[in-house]
Amino acid sequence: MKARAPRILMVGTALDGRGGVAAVLSVLRASGLFEREAVRYVSTHREGGTLAKLVHAGAGLWATLRTCLLQRPAIVHAHASTGASFVRKSLVLLLARAIGCKTIFHLHGGTFRQYALERSGVLMRRWIRHTLERSSLVIALSDSWAAFLRNFAPKARVAVVPNAVPLPAVTAGAAGEAGGAGIPGRVLFLGRLEPAKGTAELLDAVALLAPRFPQLRLVMGGNGDLDGFRGGAAARGIADRIALPGWLDGAARDAELARASVFCLPSHAEGLPMAVLEAMAAGKAVAASSVGGIPELVRDGVNGVLVPPHDAAALAAALARLLGDDGLRARLGAQARATVEAQYSTQAVCGRLAAIYNDLAGTR
Known part of the structure; x- marks a missing residue:
């Protein structure tokens, strides 16, 4: 034929x-x-x-x-x-x-x-x-x-x-299940490990928050200079708070999203990042920088939290707000998924x- x-x-x-x-x-x-x-x-x-x-x-x-x-x-x-x-x-x-x-x-x-x-x-x-x-x-x-x-x-x-972005199945679930609350204190970043993605500010924010949040752990999934980032974490005194699994395939990415309590992408420039869409589709509370098309996707205080780029202190404050309020995370995550379902x-x-x-x- x-x-x-x-x-x-x-x-x-x-x-x-x-x-x-x-x-x-x-x-x-x-x-x-x-x-x-x-x-x-x-x-x-x-x-x-x-x-x-x-x-x-x-x-x-x-x-x-x-x-x-x-x-x-x-x-x-x-x-x-x-x-x-x-x-x-x-x-x-x-x-x-x-x-x-x-x-x-x-x-x-x-x-x-x-x-x-x-x-x-x-x-x-x-x-x-x-x-x-x-x-x-x-x-x-x-x-x-x-x-x-x-x-x-x-x-x-x-x-x-x-x-x-496809909509994964969501359950009412417990910590670590898709659509559930995630593991307390676990923050996920997905993207290339490079300065343009705001990775230095993210490490700085974690260093600022570590004394207040004993359970805080940052997972940075993506390619880049992993040794350099391990060194950067060690220099900030947070080597034990950082996991660098490298690039994640679809199954590993979905597993990390399920375990995450908060998703964070503090980029300096973006179009409409798939990582943010995937996190929102998974029902996660998102903290992202107000660049590119992100403010049209993430509405501050409605379905996520926006922060200015290049601002580690503002990023730390946003993450502290999310990590410290279970109800806020749940509300923002639910609205995030509803946004994706309706428009994306x-x-x-x-x-x-x-x-x-x-x-x-x-x-x-």
């Missing part, structure tokens, strides 16, 4: 990779979107050494060109971040437009503003603006990001589609993408 020709060619990072974009795309695939919308997925990026990355990018660009020429998808949908990711996807969309396909530029990079305005020269800024304005549609993850893109590229057609479920987001595809392909 001949394979169904793709209606949508989707281009992004390897689905088995680590990081937020891979997580987003894996959720879309698992939801059945690829089958329902006849999506063929091509990866132009994979983790590894420089040579391996170049070979993979070349193979992905070649597969994109062959698919566009031979199978003529109606739409090419590219998921992009900054730097090399943007360059690869801008070339993909240039090829697709030349062949006559409609194109979608889907922005994920939390530092895209700095990339476009500060780190790019005049020619690259023009190319970024050209790519956005020549795309049939630009997808932003939040209203604030959409406002920036419309200001930066006034001729671009911009729509807001948030990231989607796979059903809601995939329905929005399907409507966009039908609109661009003229099949409404």
Whole structure:
């Protein structure tokens, strides 16, 4: 039986990779979107050494060109971040437009503003603006990001589609069970262990709180300089309060979320982080920095707690408030899950993408 020709060619990072974009795309695939919308997925990026990355990018660009020429998808949908990711996807969309396909530029990079305005020269800024304005549609993850893109590229057609997250089963449960109270004093961080994620401030906050909360323990799940972070914890006198399990796969992540009492992500810049969505879907109280699209997801005192970035004292105060009030954690966690269910479920987001595809392909 001949394979169904793709209606949508989707281009992004390897689905088995680590990081937020891979997580987003894996959720879309698992939801059945690829089958329902006849999506063929091509990866132009994979983790590894420089040579391996170049070979993979070349193979992905070649597969994109062959698919566009031979199978003529109606739409090419590219998921992009900054730097090399943007360059690869801008070339993909240039090829697709030349062949006559409609194109979608889907922005994920939390530092895209700095990339476009500060780190790019005049020619690259023009190319970024050209790519956005020549795309049939630009997808932003939040209203604030959409406002920036419309200001930066006034001729671009911009729509807001948030990231989607599956809703895990929740029980009334005891400490350590999914949806339950978690282990008292246990704070979870998920993300790359790097300064941009606010990791230094988080260690400082734990050091400030340790004397008041004997049960306090911070679990930092993610890749990075683990030895450096062990040294940083030791220098602050909190080595016995920190666990560094490294990158966590889906099952390990879910297990850590179940055990957590509070989830914390004090990033300096973000788009709409999957880690926060996953924690909220699991019914956890969240403390996060008020950057990027986070304030549109987390409403301070309603379904989580917001703190300014770069402020260890404010972060410590927010964590103390959550750790010291069981009722507050339970209320915020319940509201967090309700928020995800209403606005960020796979059903809601995939329905929005399907409507966009039908609109661009003229099949409404």
